[in-house]
Amino acid sequence: MMTEGPALLVRDLRKAYGDVVAVDGLDLEVARGECFGLLGPNGAGKTTTIEICEGLLSADSGTVRVLGLDWGKEPDALKERLGVQLQDTKLAEKLTVAETLRMFRSFYRQRKTVDEVIALVELGEKRESRVGSLSGGQKQRLAIACALVGDPEILFLDEPTTGLDPQSRRSLWDLITRFRESGRTIVLTTHYMDEAEKLCDRVAIVDHGKVIAEGKTNELIESVDLSHLPPPEPRRTSATLEDVFVSLTGRTLRDE
Amino acid sequence: MSEQERRALTDHPLYQMTLTRFLGFIREPEAVFWTFVFPILMAAGLGLAFRQRGPDKPHVGVVKSASSAATLASLRKDTTLIAESYDDSAALRALRTGKVAVLVKSFPAGVRYIYDPARGDAATARLVANRAVQKGAGSVDVIATTDSYISEKGSRYIDFVVPGLLGMNLMGSGIWGLGFAIVTARNQKLLKRYMATPMKRSQYLLSFLLSRLVFLVLEVLTLLLFGHYVFGVPLRGSVFALSAICLLAAFSFSALGLLIASRATTTEGVSGLMNFIMLPMWILSGVFFSSANFPSVAQPFIKALPLTAANDALRANMLEGANLAGVAPEMLVLVVWMVLSFALALRIFRWR
Numbered sequence: 001m002m003t004e005g006p007a008l009l010v011r012d013l014r015k016a017y018g019d020v021v022a023v024d025g026l027d028l029e030v031a032r033g034e035c036f037g038l039l040g041p042n043g044a045g046k047t048t049t050i051e052i053c054e055g056l057l058s059a060d061s062g063t064v065r066v067l068g069l070d071w072g073k074e075p076d077a078l079k080e081r082l083g084v085q086l087q088d089t090k091l092a093e094k095l096t097v098a099e100t101l102r103m104f105r106s107f108y109r110q111r112k113t114v115d116e117v118i119a120l121v122e123l124g125e126k127r128e129s130r131v132g133s134l135s136g137g138q139k140q141r142l143a144i145a146c147a148l149v150g151d152p153e154i155l156f157l158d159e160p161t162t163g164l165d166p167q168s169r170r171s172l173w174d175l176i177t178r179f180r181e182s183g184r185t186i187v188l189t190t191h192y193m194d195e196a197e198k199l200c201d202r203v204a205i206v207d208h209g210k211v212i213a214e215g216k217t218n219e220l221i222e223s224v225d226l227s228h229l230p231p232p233e234p235r236r237t238s239a240t241l242e243d244v245f246v247s248l249t250g251r252t253l254r255d256e
Numbered sequence: 257m258s259e260q261e262r263r264a265l266t267d268h269p270l271y272q273m274t275l276t277r278f279l280g281f282i283r284e285p286e287a288v289f290w291t292f293v294f295p296i297l298m299a300a301g302l303g304l305a306f307r308q309r310g311p312d313k314p315h316v317g318v319v320k321s322a323s324s325a326a327t328l329a330s331l332r333k334d335t336t337l338i339a340e341s342y343d344d345s346a347a348l349r350a351l352r353t354g355k356v357a358v359l360v361k362s363f364p365a366g367v368r369y370i371y372d373p374a375r376g377d378a379a380t381a382r383l384v385a386n387r388a389v390q391k392g393a394g395s396v397d398v399i400a401t402t403d404s405y406i407s408e409k410g411s412r413y414i415d416f417v418v419p420g421l422l423g424m425n426l427m428g429s430g431i432w433g434l435g436f437a438i439v440t441a442r443n444q445k446l447l448k449r450y451m452a453t454p455m456k457r458s459q460y461l462l463s464f465l466l467s468r469l470v471f472l473v474l475e476v477l478t479l480l481l482f483g484h485y486v487f488g489v490p491l492r493g494s495v496f497a498l499s500a501i502c503l504l505a506a507f508s509f510s511a512l513g514l515l516i517a518s519r520a521t522t523t524e525g526v527s528g529l530m531n532f533i534m535l536p537m538w539i540l541s542g543v544f545f546s547s548a549n550f551p552s553v554a555q556p557f558i559k560a561l562p563l564t565a566a567n568d569a570l571r572a573n574m575l576e577g578a579n580l581a582g583v584a585p586e587m588l589v590l591v592v593w594m595v596l597s598f599a600l601a602l603r604i605f606r607w608r
Contacts, residue, residue: 054452056608076454084452090444094283095276106272107453130283150453 007032007185013062022048024209035186037200041254045209046189083152085143093132108150121145137168157188193242273463295425303487306413314381317356319347324362330392357381418483419570420543430509438517439526448608472506493573497580505566508590511597518605537563565589
């Protein structure tokens with residue numbers, strides 16, 4: 001089943017919505033078994049990029065190969081092998097956790113059991129609860145369970161912890177770490193630098209549809225020259241990924 | 257976990273999607289009310305409002321005078337009218353306010369009837385009153401007459417309206433059922449989420465039709481059985497033909513619902529669109545009153561509407577016992593609507 005080569009390869013990806021260029025010659029390479037973070041301010045092109053990788057959007061030009069496969073040639077085989085969590089999906093509120101997962105599970109050939117994924121995301125007590133009655137964190141864990149039920153080789157998470165309380169965030173981090181430890185690949189976007197620092201082996205910082213920095217998380221942090229940080233950033237003895245991010249993308253507010 | 261795992265029917269995506277659609281519906285109390293309870297309340301209300309009471313007896317007022325006693329006695333002998341006696345001024349007021357349809361004023365030389373000929377019931381009341389007065393004075397019919405009464409089921413308003421309500425319900429649940437569910441799924445990015453799974457698009461759409469079938473049986477049965485057993489609405493055609501008409505109508509309206517929902521991204525948007533499509537048909541297609549009331553130039557257009565075709569076919573089957581061949585033109589209209597709507601919907605459907 002495993003083919004050679006990177007889990008995700010993106011070359012010179014371009015996508016425009018009318019006059020607005022969302023992705024402007026973006027390159028990425030994610031190795032198998034890696035947790036890769038896609039960082040960037042609002043409107044940088046992260047979601048567009050990840051949705052092209054998920055096969056939900058078509059690119060204007062460029063190459064995207066996921067697990068060595070091409071969306072144009074083998075979409076069905078690809079969909080079998082990837083797990084997706086979208087930023088703003090609302091699952092049907094009237095269904096229970098188990099009913100939702102049973103339906104998603106029926107779409108896949110190779111898959112986990114409903115009980116396995118419920119255990120993975122620690123929703124055992126909520127198994128028979130309606131989706132509408134779940135908390136934000138539980139809904140997000142269910143969304144990830146839906147992504148895991150097809151036993152994916154690569155998992156795409158788009159801002160998985162946005163809007164969650166610290167407990168829910170940590171519970172999701174554990175979940176992502178466990179998936180990563182099973183040797184699978186994760187590509188995630190996030191606005192939280194602590195999250196990227198904790199979870200990601202490598203990150204790419206995206207702005208204006210291009211990758212402006214890429215590398216191992218710890219190496220990027222070491223490369224920051226603290227004296228070049230724009231004031232009034234407090235001086236610290238060591239930099240954080242947030243320092244990397246701000247020094248590269250500036251302090252101007254970005255709106256969606 | 258293995259690919260060779262044997263799959264139970266309940267694990268088939270089509271089964272799972274139909275099931276979740278079904279569960280999603282019955283767990284929505286409002287939807288259940290509008291689909292099942294509302295049509296019955298409507299039929300019951302209309303059935304009671306327009307039940308057969310026989311025509312009202314005409315009210316005849318007698319103006320008190322020296323010679324009015326004999327006239328009053330003659331009128332009171334006739335059971336087909338109701339006679340009251342009034343003073344001069346009260347009599348005119350009773351006529352003006354419609355309490356009586358005609359006033360009878362007696363003179364030694366004869367009687368005078370006072371009434372407004374523009375009032376529909378007044379002329380009848382005058383005839384009935386005159387007959388009673390003449391009879392009381394000794395007049396005899398020259399030709400012997402007898403009456404025999406019939407009461408034909410199928411000619412009452414409730415018989416007309418139940419097939420109409422059935423058609424309206426098939427349209428409503430087809431269009432609302434599909435339109436709302438699809439647009440909600442699109443609006444909540446659920447449709448997009450499904451697109452990132454190996455789910456087959458054809459099965460997704462098919463699951464809507466299948467869950468429609470389940471509800472179709474339930475909603476048609478409740479309304480028909482209610483109409484038949486509570487109001488005695490006839491079911492003269494074959495059950496097979498009736499089922500075929502309901503099935504085709506349901507699929508035709510579902511296809512129309514799919515078409516209406518194929519692009520809209522908000523439930524507000526699709527609601528407006530659905531009302532825009534359905535409202536003219538509620539009025540034109542003969543749900544509550546016959547579409548024959550509209551001018552003849554509009555008839556070809558009205559006949560081409562799917563709800564007109566469904567209602568005409570249902571009435572022909574239930575009231576006149578028509579078989580499938582007898583409703584072939586209506587069935588053809590429904591098939592054309594189904595095929596065109598479905599084909600167009602598939603072409604323009606927005607999956608994201």
